Amino acid sequence: MASPLYALVDGNNFYVSCERVFRPSLNAKPVVVLSNDGCAIARSNEAKALGIAMGAPWFKIRHMAESNGLVALSANFPLYGDLSDRMMSLVAGLGHRQEIYSIDESFVDLSGIRGDLVKRSRVIRERVLQWVGIPCCIGIGQTKTLAKLANHIAKTAERKPGSYPVELAQICNLAALEPTARDAVLAATPVEEVWGVGRRIAAQLKEGGIHTVLDLARMDLATVRQRWSVVLERTVRELQGQSCVVLQDTAPDKQEIACTRSFGRPVTALEDLSEAVSEFASRAAEKLRRQEGLANQVLTFVRTSPFRPDPQYSRSIVVPTSPPPTVR
Ligand SMILES: [Mg+2]
Structure with missing residues (x-):
């Protein structure tokens, strides 16, 4: 059997890139996409360069609209879902099997595929850019953790010139690097960039003198298991090239389906509100x-923006479906 090899393909600044497909005037401008509660959930590179953090609430950054030409858009999830579907079907052509990991990320099994994988990846990247309009980066490694790390390197090398060797920008195949070059790249990457290493564990590791991905990859497995957990031990094994996390190419069914949206301005007419609610209900039903699922209850809620100074309004109702559906 061929040794495992994975790619992680990830859309750059995905929601912003989706908006730019239909509004090219947003190119090269600082853009954020806001969630229902008015926090930045996607930032263009130009917005990142302004120092806008992920999750920053709009009221704290709105002054940059005036000073820096920052553009804020409210999230349009049906659009993102549609472009995601198109991107995913093109990306599937990269290898044998695909695991759709999130709206803009998928793992692809490349085990046993011969030839120049960087070239092959570049073809897929160009196709996604041309046919869908979304720029993406591709990372390749012997494990899913290494593929994810390679993707981070590909993205960072493109966004911050000088951070990594320029040839790793956009597409980074860690499995094809010489050991010394590979170690240099891991040593240049902070430990918190590893998939599954959260802020708390990263702080603990740093206290113990583990600062870079290379430091973590070289840790003794027994020590990791004793001082942290079997979960972190698995991560270290994956960094060492031992594949422990398998590809899941069938997505589990959703237990809850949500369809929510914030409005650009306050909605005050009942007619407008019921139109929005029925539209969202039909979209949730479509999902x-x-x-091929069945619902046993439906929750509907409305509320005012938590960032407005006026008194808040919030109501919700749960409607059981009657009689409860049964599987035919
Ligand atoms: Mg992304």
Whole structure:
């Protein structure tokens, strides 16, 4: 059997890139996409360069609209879902099997595929850019953790010139690097960039003198298991090239389906509100039918923006479906 090899393909600044497909005037401008509660959930590179953090609430950054030409858009999830589907079907052509990991990320099994994998990846990257309009980066490694890390390197090398060797920008195949070059790249990457290493564990590791990915990859497995957990031990094994996390190419059905949206301005007419609620209900039902699921209750809620100074309003109702559906 061929030794495992994975790619992780990830859309750059995905929601912002989706908006730019239909509004090219947003190119090269600082852009953020805001969630329902008015926090930045996607930032263009130009917005990142302004120092806007992920999750920053709009009221704290809105002054940059005036000073830096920052553009804020409210999230349009049906659009992102549609472009995601198109991107994913093109990306599937990279290898044998695909695990859709999130709206803009998928792992692809490259085990046993011969030839120049960087070239092959570049073809897919160009195709996604041309046919869908979304720029993406591709990382390749012997394990999913290494593929994820390679993707981070590909993205960072492109966004911050000088951070990594320029040839790793956009597409980075860690498995093809000479050991010394590979170690240099791991040594240049802070430990918190590793998939599954959260802020708390990163702080503990740093206290113990483990600062870079290379430091973590060289840790003694028994020590990791004793001082941290078997979960972190698995991560270290994956960094060492031992594949422990398998590809999941069938997505589990959703137990809950949500369809929510914030409005650009306050909605005060009942007619507008009921139109929005029925539209979202039909969209949620569409998602439910797609997974051939059944619902036993429906929750509807409305609320005012938590960032407005006026008194808040919030109501919700749970409607059981009657009679409860049964599987035919
Ligand atoms: Mg992304």
